[in-house]
Amino acid sequence: xNAARCVAVAVFRESVRDRVFYNLVIFALLLVxxxxxxxxxxxxxxxxxIKDLGLAATSLFGLFIAIFxxxxxxxxEVERRSVYPLLAKPIRRSEFIAxxxxxxxxxxxxxxxxxxxxxxAVLFFLSRGVPERIQHAWxxxxxxxxxxxxxxxxxxxxAVVTAVALFFSTYSSPxxxxxxxxxxxxxxxxxxxxxxxxxxxxxxxxxxxxxxxxYVLPDFAKFDVKLAVVHxxxxxxxxxxxxxxxxxxxxxxxxFGAMVIFSRRDFK
Amino acid sequence: xxxxxxxxxxxxxxxxxxxxxxxxxALDRLSIDVxxxxxxxxxxxxxxxxxxxxxxxxxxxxPTSGEAEILGRPAGDVGVRRRIGYLPxxxxxxxxxxxxxxxxxxxxxxxxxxxxxxxxxxATLDRLGVFAERRLALRKFSKGMLQRVGLAQAVLNxxxxxxxxxxxxGLDPLGRRDVRALMLEMRDxxxxxxxxxxxxxxxxxxxxxxxxxxxxxxAAAGRLTDLQEFAVKGWELVMAGVxxxxxxxxxxxxxxxxxxxxxxxxxxxPPDGAPEExxxxxxxxxxxxxxxxxxxxxxxxxxxxxxxxxxxGARPSTGLPSTELRAGGAGGGRP
Numbered sequence: 001x002n003a004a005r006c007v008a009v010a011v012f013r014e015s016v017r018d019r020v021f022y023n024l025v026i027f028a029l030l031l032v033x034x035x036x037x038x039x040x041x042x043x044x045x046x047x048x049x050i051k052d053l054g055l056a057a058t059s060l061f062g063l064f065i066a067i068f069x070x071x072x073x074x075x076x077e078v079e080r081r082s083v084y085p086l087l088a089k090p091i092r093r094s095e096f097i098a099x100x101x102x103x104x105x106x107x108x109x110x111x112x113x114x115x116x117x118x119x120x121a122v123l124f125f126l127s128r129g130v131p132e133r134i135q136h137a138w139x140x141x142x143x144x145x146x147x148x149x150x151x152x153x154x155x156x157x158x159a160v161v162t163a164v165a166l167f168f169s170t171y172s173s174p175x176x177x178x179x180x181x182x183x184x185x186x187x188x189x190x191x192x193x194x195x196x197x198x199x200x201x202x203x204x205x206x207x208x209x210x211x212x213x214x215y216v217l218p219d220f221a222k223f224d225v226k227l228a229v230v231h232x233x234x235x236x237x238x239x240x241x242x243x244x245x246x247x248x249x250x251x252x253x254x255x256f257g258a259m260v261i262f263s264r265r266d267f268k
Numbered sequence: 269x270x271x272x273x274x275x276x277x278x279x280x281x282x283x284x285x286x287x288x289x290x291x292x293x294a295l296d297r298l299s300i301d302v303x304x305x306x307x308x309x310x311x312x313x314x315x316x317x318x319x320x321x322x323x324x325x326x327x328x329x330x331p332t333s334g335e336a337e338i339l340g341r342p343a344g345d346v347g348v349r350r351r352i353g354y355l356p357x358x359x360x361x362x363x364x365x366x367x368x369x370x371x372x373x374x375x376x377x378x379x380x381x382x383x384x385x386x387x388x389x390x391a392t393l394d395r396l397g398v399f400a401e402r403r404l405a406l407r408k409f410s411k412g413m414l415q416r417v418g419l420a421q422a423v424l425n426x427x428x429x430x431x432x433x434x435x436x437x438g439l440d441p442l443g444r445r446d447v448r449a450l451m452l453e454m455r456d457x458x459x460x461x462x463x464x465x466x467x468x469x470x471x472x473x474x475x476x477x478x479x480x481x482x483x484x485x486x487a488a489a490g491r492l493t494d495l496q497e498f499a500v501k502g503w504e505l506v507m508a509g510v511x512x513x514x515x516x517x518x519x520x521x522x523x524x525x526x527x528x529x530x531x532x533x534x535x536x537x538p539p540d541g542a543p544e545e546x547x548x549x550x551x552x553x554x555x556x557x558x559x560x561x562x563x564x565x566x567x568x569x570x571x572x573x574x575x576x577x578x579x580x581g582a583r584p585s586t587g588l589p590s591t592e593l594r595a596g597g598a599g600g601g602r603p
Contacts, residue, residue, distance in 0.1 A: 006376040010362075017364035080360050085421055088326045088354035088431075089377040090346050266329040268282060 003091040004099035011073065011103020012110075020069060020107060023061050024114050030057060031122045047126055047142045048230055054119035055150055055226040061115070062108055062158040063185070069107070070165025071177035073100040074258075078267060079174075087267075094259040101166055101255060108158050116151050140232030149240060150229040156247040157223035161185055163254035164218070170262040187213065188220035218250050270340040272429050272460035273302040273325065278334035280320050294320040296484045297334065302462060302477065304428075307455050309475035309492075310464040313575060317484040318464035319357055322433045325462075326354050338429060350378060353427035357434045357464075359418035363407035367398055367417045370406065371424055378425045388424060396420045397446055411438040419447065423454070430454060432463035436470050448473060480574050487574040501565065503537040506558040507550060514553045521546070532558065 015021070034053055038046045074097070077083040087093065120143060127135065127142030135141065164184050168177035187194075194217075197210035222243050225235045278298040283289035295317040302308045312318050323329045325336050327344030336343035339351060361370050368389055375385035393402050396416045401409065409417065415438050422430060435451075436444050451461055451474055465471060471478050472492070479489040502523065509531050510518070519525050524536040537543055543560060551557070 002379060003377055006373060010365075010373055013369075014362065014364050081356065081358075082360050082362055084323075084326070084328055084356040085354060085359060085361070085374075085418070086377075087328060088349060088352070088356075089374055090349040090379070091377055092346055264330070266282075267323065268329065 003089075004095040004102060007091070007096055007099025008103035008106060011100055012106050015065075015069060015104070015107040018069075020065055021111065021114075023065070024111065024118075027057055027061055027115055028118050031118055035122050035126055047123060047138065050119070050122055050126060051140075051144075051147065051230045052226070054115070054122070055147070055154065055230070058112060058115045058119070058151060059154045059157065059224075059226070062112060062154060063161060065108060065111060066104070066158045066161040067165050067178060067181050067185075069104055070162045071169045071174045071181060073104060073166055073169060074262065075169040075172070075174045075177060081267075083267065093263040093265075097166070097170070097255065097259045097262050101162065101258075104162050104166075105159060108155065108162065112151060112155050112158070116148070119147065138232075140230065144229070144232070146229045146232075146235065149235045150225050152240070153223045153225055153243060156244060157220060160218050160220070160223075160247050160250050160254075163251045163258075167254045167258045167261075170258045171265065184217055185220060188218050190221075191217060191219035192221055219246075222246060270304075271301040271337070272304045272306070272339060273300070273308070273462055274337045275300050275321075275325075276335050278321070278324060278336055279332045280317075280324060280329060281332040293484050295324065298481070298486055300479055300486070300489065302460060304460050305455070305458050306477050307451065307461045307475050308463070309471035309478040310462060310481065311466065311468065311471055311478055312464075312481040312487075313466055316481045318466075318481060319433055320484075321481070322354075322356075322431055322462075322464060325431060350425065351428045352431065353422035353425060353429075354431045355418045355422040355433060355435055358411075358437065359414060359421075361406050361414070361417065361421075363405060365406055366404060367393060367402040367406060367409075367420070370417065371421060374421050374424055380425075388426075392420045392424050395423075395450070412440060412443050415439055415443065416446075419450065423450070427459065429460045429462065432461065434465060435463055436465065436467055444470075482575040487577065500539050500562040502539055502563040503541055503543045504559075504561045504563055505535040505537065505543060505546070506532065506560075507535060508532050508556045508558055510550060510555040511553050514550055514555065518546075518550075536563070 031050065031054055035046065035050055038049050077086070083096075087096065123142045130142075140146065161181065165177060165181040168180045172180070191214055194210045194214040197214075198207045201207060201210075225239075227233075228235055276299050278295060279293070280295040281291040281293050284292045298317075298321060310318055310321065320329065324331055325338060325343050338345075338348050341348040365373065371389040371392065372385060375389060380388065393399070396419055398413065398416050398420060401413060406414065406417065415435070419432075419435065422432065430451075432451075435447050439447060448470070451463070454461055455474075461474075463470075463474075475492055477490070478492055480487045506528070510533055515525070515533070518533075518535060521541065522535045522537055523541075524534075526534050528534055535546075537546070547557060547560070
């Protein structure tokens with residue numbers, strides 16, 4: 001596992017040098033700007049809007065990193081042939097894939113952690129000075145720890161997207177990988193609808209394809225509890241655990257597939 | 269004795285074409301043995317299968333059939349990779365890393381402890397002539413400097429077997445000299461070097477054994493002295509101040525005589541032309557020797573001829589029992 005760790009550290013370092021974290025500056029500006037703008041609104045609404053905006057931005061910025069860094073993780077090394085000297089070193093191809101994945105996961109972790117801190121900081125400043133009785137009337141407290149649940153699920157969502165991007169990038173070009181990953185992500189948002197396809201359509205082949213997609217594609221809607229958390233609706237520990245298990249199973253399957261494909265690949 | 273490198277009937281087909289892929293044979297039943305301590309030149313024109321062979325040995329591509337071993341282990345064995353070094357053709361590394369960081373990354377993969385890693389990186393970069401540049405990002409490196417970094421990463425782990433794909437490519441004369449010195453130093457330390465090149469003078473200066481590939485097939489192999497057909501094909505004398513009477517007698521014995529300056533003559537003698545006797549005679553007549561050289565077929569000539577033979581589909585006459593080379597065996601030695 002030493003080899004995989006080395007690769008992971010290299011991926012993280014590359015992310016830093018490639019200025020991946022510059023997106024944090026835009027994120028911070030967006031949050032601070034928005035909080036000033038909506039500071040005029042009714043107390044309580046602004047806290048909700050910041051939560052909404054902060055969680056959506058955390059998800060969206062993370063998604064950009066997961067897809068656009070993810071698709072390049074392997075394909076760039078193959079295209080530029082930097083993989084040649086690397087794979088001649090004592091490292092298994094499966095360790096290379098594991099390392100690449102872990103490295104991007106680490107990048108996303110740092111990114112998400114900084115965004116979380118920024119959201120809580122803005123919420124703290126917004127709720128400061130608001131009388132206790134008004135705060136009691138809110139659906140959820142400003143510094144609601146349940147936000148962490150939504151963020152944890154966003155992170156799991158990103159972990160699955162990264163695995164999808166990595167999987168495609170082991171055998172196709174960055175452009176195609178990006179298209180495939182985005183496609184899977186978008187279809188995965190409507191996964192629940194695919195399950196109920198037989199209620200809308202009569203054609204058996206269409207129903208079969210929809211059902212097949214439902215079972216093969218990840219259900220990304222599972223990871224989205226943003227609305228519930230913002231409105232103070234509780235998210236159970238059981239749900240958190242089952243969703244984590246679901247993500248872990250998907251990631252394991254995708255990584256296994258990526259390793260098998262990459263281990264057999266010829267670098268012409 | 270176990271061969272440092274051994275291939276048997278190693279074959280690689282690529283599939284070309286999108287709709288109807290057709291197999292294209294990049295390497296055809298290559299069998300070679302390289303003995304430990306040899307400097308083995310793997311020669312051939314572009315597209316001959318040199319890089320494919322190296323990629324097969326590094327298991328960057330998988331063989332269609334046949335086998336390859338390094339240090340008695342199958343090619344691709346992770347353990348054996350600790351003991352080898354590899355420089356790809358036109359190496360490319362990571363833009364965002366410095367030379368030092370790149371070697372640090374690779375050193376970690378070799379499991380080198382931090383202190384030893386730092387010491388080795390510094391010594392290796394010194395040895396390859398990468399000094400102040402080592403702290404620059406690799407994207408700012410010239411092709412020649414990248415080649416030096418490539419060599420540095422290949423020798424970082426002090427490998428027993430070194431694989432170099434066109435190591436001289438992109439280097440200026442100084443760079444070539446440094447690479448040659450590095451290879452000779454490695455050879456003197458008993459390391460095995462397998463290098464591909466289409467530059468024949470490199471092989472002439474360095475190799476104890478060579479193999480020539482053309483169109484994916486082994487066209488010739490053996491000790492350089494055997495291949496070059498070192499048997500003298502004639503003699504070339506350059507003389508000055510030859511008296512006219514001697515010159516007439518000379519013309520009868522020589523293959524050719526021609527004037528190059530006022531009274532300077534080039535005299536070409538047949539292989540049995542006994543230049544010693546002639547020299548004595550001419551010296552007695554007051555002529556002066558400028559130079560005396562044996563005439564041999566050069567590696568270039570062998571190269572062109574063998575490649576042409578393979579191109580015509582003729583079975584190459586290697587003087588060996590089959591397209592198999594046993595290097596460094598009985599009677600093997602450096603030229």
